[in-house]
Amino acid sequence: MAEGEMIGVKTRSRVIAHFLLVIGVIVVAFPIYYVFIASTHSIQTILRPPLPLLPGPELVENYGDAMTGGVGRIGGVGVGRLLWNTTVVALGIAFGKIVISMASAYAIVFFRFPLRMVCFWLIFITLMLPVEVRILPTYKVMVDLKLIDTYAGLILPLVASATGTLLFRQFFMTIPNELLEAARVDGAGPWRFFKDILLPLSLTNIAALFVILFIYGWTQYLWPLLVTNSNSMNTIVIALKKMISFADADTPWNLVMVTSMLAILPPILVVVLMQRWFVKGLVETEK
Amino acid sequence: MNRATFPHRLLPWLLVAPQLAISFVFFYWPAVQALRQSTLREDAFGLKTQFVGLANFRRVLSDPAYVNSIQVTAVFSVLTAFFSMAIALLLAVQAEKVVRGKGFYRTLMIWPYAVAPAIAGMLWLFMFNPSFGTLAWPLRQLGITWDPLLNGSQAMTLVVAAASWKQISYNFLFFVAGLQAIPRSLLEAAAIDGAGSARRFWTIVFPLLAPTTFFLLVVNTVYALFDTFGIIHAVTGGGPGKSTETLVYKVYNDGFVNLILGESAAQSVILMVIVISLTAFQFKYVERRVHYG
Incomplete structure (x- = not known):
């Protein structure tokens, strides 16, 4: 009998463990992935749910705009300055x-x-x-x-x-x-x-x-x-x-x-x- | 043990001076001012202040809005501590079972620790925004009227979710460390005696984790009481109505927005008493229980 089985960690329970961990990781990491996805889409795409699960084409443009102060509500301060x-x-x-x-x-x-x-x-x-x-x-x-x-x-x-x-x-x-x-x-x-x-x-x-x-x-x-x-x-x-x-x-x-x-x-x-x-x-x- | 030391007299004072100076200017002086302010009341124009003894405290404690905020804080703290600890424990137990990929899971699991509570709140409201949130969309398809900006208990659900999500990483790391400290031999002996994995968990693992659990309970309560100000301020602003107005948010709101100085100071003092009791509790009981068995 393998050592793993001795204390009861059978293959089946290990598969269940992986399954639960994957769900856990999805719950924990998804919001952060979702932010990244949203940051690569245009505002029109974002406002029309559901949002695609893959990055969109606006990455360069969005990041460029934000870095040079495209947000009016904070008085045009660029993200560079905030960072x-x-x-x-x-x-x-x-x-x-x-x-x-x-x-x-x-x-x-x-x-x-x-x-x-x-x-x-x-x-x-x-x-x-x-x-x-x-x-x-x-x-x-x-x-x-x-x-x-x-x-x-x-x-x-x-x-x-x-x-x-x-x-x-x-x-x-x-x-x-x-x-x-x-x-x-x-x-x-x-x-x-x-x-x-x-x-x-x-x-x-x-x-x-x-x-x-x-x-x-x-x-x-x-x-x-x-x-x-x-x-x-x-x-x-x-x-x-x-x-x-x-x-x-x-x-x-x-x-x-x-x-x-x-x-x-x-x-x-x-x-x-x-x-x-x-x-x-x-x-x-x-x- | 008698510690070997340097004989210098002036040097140690110079070394502690910076920390003591900052403690006096930014900790002790303001704390004393908060105590003093809590016994004073200003007239409507801020021209005259008058000593009123404990009247501010009586007023605060009999104010239904304050009682409401105590209830809100209690519900919020209990739910946040429970969910973040239960989910973290479940995942930590699974992480102990797997052989491959432990490091991979841990790396992904610690991300939220680095996210500011306020940002965590904003992300969750972004995902569950009633008008365009991707995760609100399926809720609407199911026929649920979802609007955390108008419905108090939905707002509470949302801030609890964000606050718990952010704290899972921290609890996960501590539970993993706690699980690793449990002797394998105990578990093997139980397995030989025929105890199944659920039974081993509840009769051996869970009791032996008690020191970690108690410690995390205190830490999570302090977290829910104080560090979640950002979530409330950024997401709900205490609303809708006063359904998510926690004690810390109310101190801020009464002091800075409504400018009721005396009562805000009295609330500060009450919070100070809560922190002191929690810290004392932690050092008296939790520290001792860490050296379990």
Whole structure:
């Protein structure tokens, strides 16, 4: 008897498993495929359902129009500009958060200073204050600091949060004491120890956190909605919302679908290409 | 264990300073302001503010619109958490059974994780748009009067579908990891004793997955409460009527659109209490249950 059959995974049940998985994949991936299809058809085809299941002839024209600002509702801002804004925000949040949280975790684990645990708790408690529960007062702070419609305003409030610090603290605590002692015997200061020993050891964690934070930054909604007024500072998600009116017939759906495609593609590529670190990081860090 | 450390005094302060500074400016200060604002009331012209104690809270909690929004949030969260977890678990169990194509299925399954909730909502409304949605078309052929822009429960169905779809990837990855941690020997022993695959699932796999399930339950509740603002805002705007107005959407709407500052702040404080209890619950019970058995 084969090992597979021993625990009851017979060929029949494996076929059923494949069948269910294929249905699952269709349900999960179909909406994204559908956006791609819609982005290659003319508005007339889109408005006459059902939409064909294969790409249409308008791909080049639709993408060209959207890139050069063919959508009137967002003041003619091109998709290129929106992608740039979103990239700046996502990278700013990812790198900013990694740097800031590594620094604070390094201080908390490898130094002894007064109020060390108070600092840790002050950072930890921010977990319980998501932006949704402090919308108005945070907005007021942004106005007072003149950060409305700036990249700093889009990035800064989102770079401090406890998750990164908690992750790095947990990881740093697994570093054996001997490593630090040996480094100190060799005359290495905090910077040398960090650069030559800790950083190389942390690379997997950094890669994992990078994917999670990049997606987090790219998909932000409430915050960019509040701190951007001008069309040229919008992220692509907010611009999409402004382009669409479900009640009204003159939404340029073909261009909206191009914009959706371009809004979805970069984060999907990041997740798929960095899948190994992402899956490991997600499952390990969030637990 | 006594940790080896560096003797520096000033350096650690410089290292924690950026995070503490941002936490104070953008987290603590606004949170304190929300608390303060929740006890004040402005007159109609915004000229005078007056301390009113807990009156804003009393007003919010006795407001039928707020009670409605609590119900909407509860229905929305329970349905979203249930569907996204049940579908993810079903698929994760199938993925454990197959030998070939595991990587292929996983790669396709994680796509929605990268899609912003607001975009997920817009895609679903695009597909199910009453006038030209390709998937609304068969519904109409079947004689169903489908219009999520006018019918409250259809609007709720649509936002639940979009929110669950987006969360399947996340739950799938965690269930796969949880399933891999279950010792094969247990399943083999049960198989030898003659337990069929359904029986093995309910008596061994499902109970041993409990830590993962509890963890995901908390995460999905937080997700449904807060991260789905984009879906509601982009797709239904809380409507039709108030049938999809969740708590977070109402805080936003009362504060930014209707400009009722005191009551919006009181709602913020209530939400803060909900988040704090959920986080405390997670750390007290879920963390402990992770080290099951």
